[in-house]
Amino acid sequence: MWQTLNARRKPAMTISRIHTPLTERFGIDYPIFGFTPSQDVAAAISRAGGLGVLGCVRFNDPGELDEVLEWMHKNTDGKPFGVDVVMPAKIPTEGSKVDLDSMIPPEHRAFVERTLDDLGVPPLPDGQDRLNTGVLGWLHSVARSHVDVAMEHTRKYGQIKLIANALGSPPDDVIALAHENGVAVAALAGARDHALNHVAAGVDIVIAQGYEGGGHTGEVASMVLWPEIVDAVGSAAPVLAAGGVGSGRQLAAAIALGTQGVWMGTYWLTAAEYNLGATTESGPSTVQQALLKATSRDTVRRRIYSGKPARLLKTRWTDAWDDAGAPEPLPMPLQNLLVGEAHARISLADDPDVVAMPAGQIVGRCNEIVPVADMIEDLVTEYAASIARLDGTL
Amino acid sequence: MWQTLNARRKPAMTISRIHTPLTERFGIDYPIFGFTPSQDVAAAISRAGGLGVLGCVRFNDPGELDEVLEWMHKNTDGKPFGVDVVMPAKIPTEGSKVDLDSMIPPEHRAFVERTLDDLGVPPLPDGQDRLNTGVLGWLHSVARSHVDVAMEHTRKYGQIKLIANALGSPPDDVIALAHENGVAVAALAGARDHALNHVAAGVDIVIAQGYEGGGHTGEVASMVLWPEIVDAVGSAAPVLAAGGVGSGRQLAAAIALGTQGVWMGTYWLTAAEYNLGATTESGPSTVQQALLKATSRDTVRRRIYSGKPARLLKTRWTDAWDDAGAPEPLPMPLQNLLVGEAHARISLADDPDVVAMPAGQIVGRCNEIVPVADMIEDLVTEYAASIARLDGTL
Structure with a gap:
């Protein structure tokens, strides 16, 4: 496999711990929280001293998640880890998948079909059921x-x-249930007021995600947002810094700005252990090829993924939605149902120019395939060097 | 005057120097470069140990700039300072102001007139010549x-x-002239490739300005852009960090990310010494009132100020350009000629909801009117505290 080609590049880590109140709370070595849909990556992050957080939105079947969590248990040496769900605070009137499907305008479906044809994306293999292919994790x-x-x-x-x-x-009941089980609750915030609402609702940790982050983001950039949210929530909750973190310098910046650690997503997509989507035996997967060649200017923030503004890798797929003839994206959760099958088809195809992938601007720094343990070592080593540089100015 | 009401709030500064190669080069105490159109603010920044940089775009008459620089000389205790000009690398075919005026479509003029009427902005006082009111500094x-x-x-x-x-x-000839006179040349860059072009052209210092900055900005946010440009230019040029800096934590983040100092603009607009535009005897000026109440979400990035994307305070003036019936902004320099008189009228009016003002997202932190010396002391004190926090994690 590809990851075996990537040997460790450095001697053993010289910094064995980075202490913040959050590392104490979770019993982890480094204030590095790694969000990833890949159990292999999540487990590797926890094993290497961070906190791996498994994205659950792709698990349509709770039984499948159950099996994966069992696998995580067996592959994390007893280290802590987390899960990430996609859940609005207000429970929407939802109906069945079939009812929701009927709310999608035919023009939208026609645009998606036509675009996939234009882009040369093959249909799903025989035997895959369209209705069960979409990502249902967006449903409450x-x-x-x-x-x-x-x-x-x-x-x-x-x-x-x-x-x-x-x-x-x-x-509320989910927060209460988590607390009963001794599990901390974290919530993403893209604006000061959202952070204050989270704390008022009983959320334990605020993840402040700036404009440059992958997936759902607001308009305020990390440099401004992180300290603003730190100051707003004060001692009520620790803040994790998200959006734009892909190096030890950025980890140092996050701590300098008053947060207690970083929440990273895009960074792990080029981990050697990441193995979702179309893969090859001898090299990076299709989506990793797309990530490796992207610069910091190759992302767009659009409503086409879920119905809410989310930063995505700019590809021929996102370009198609920018065309004059493209329809307006639908509200959540309809947009995701609309494009669910398209995402499945795209992820099975092997064209790096047509991936549908949330990614932050830090993707410009994702230029090689590296095992998770080395990625964490890079972060920690560069973190220490940044502090030395700061110390040297005084 | 208002600034006399604001006494120093703290004891004398405990950190007398922050060393980076750039502070050595310029013989300044702190790596704080302050861009401002106000000579009072620029001089105060240099007196307090930073490098004040006077924005020249507002000086239509070179004689007026000459007088102001003479004033700067007399009010800076021999400390160094800088100037900021607005000049494209390629000299455009320019023609006279009257020729350019004829290239502005009448619909655009009608929209501006109608909008100013709707917003209740008074006409210019008698005796002010329309053609000489626009900001000519945009002309080469x-x-x-x-x-x-x-x-x-x-x-x-x-x-x-x-x-x-x-x-x-x-x-080229401007760079050569500056170098002959022992003056360093700095240039703003909103993307990696721009920075590389600057260095190739002989620019000495790259100012990496992120998406969140005021005025002209690109799409890449500071957290990602600063280290990307630092790595791209390497030892060829030091980098100043711009966009999102308004506290000592952000200064620490800038140094952590590998830059040699900060370039701040918005921060100084609420300095007690800032006295441009409509002013009052007893309190903040109209534009300062607008800045004081703005949050980090109250800016927009639009082409309406100069023809190129620039971040502005969101007001009823910018809202008007977002209306369905508003025309597309014109290219540079036509757009600025179009709105030059409007900007003059708006700046003389006294409505904080109708200012036309470049401002970065850091405006959310500009919540009081403070003398420049205190602003610098705040930066330096918080900078040291940030480093102490970082040191404490190891």
């Missing part, structure tokens, strides 16, 4: 089942220490 | 006269140590 009922599975696991093994929600404060 | 010939005046001054007093260009690399 499915996200709720993820929470239940995770809580069951933490009662059994005690390793799941964090549940993060990508759409803000989770519902 | 006028910017070039700023350079000549500045060089004459530095030959006389030797205090002008830096000429910065807001539109990238200045023309």
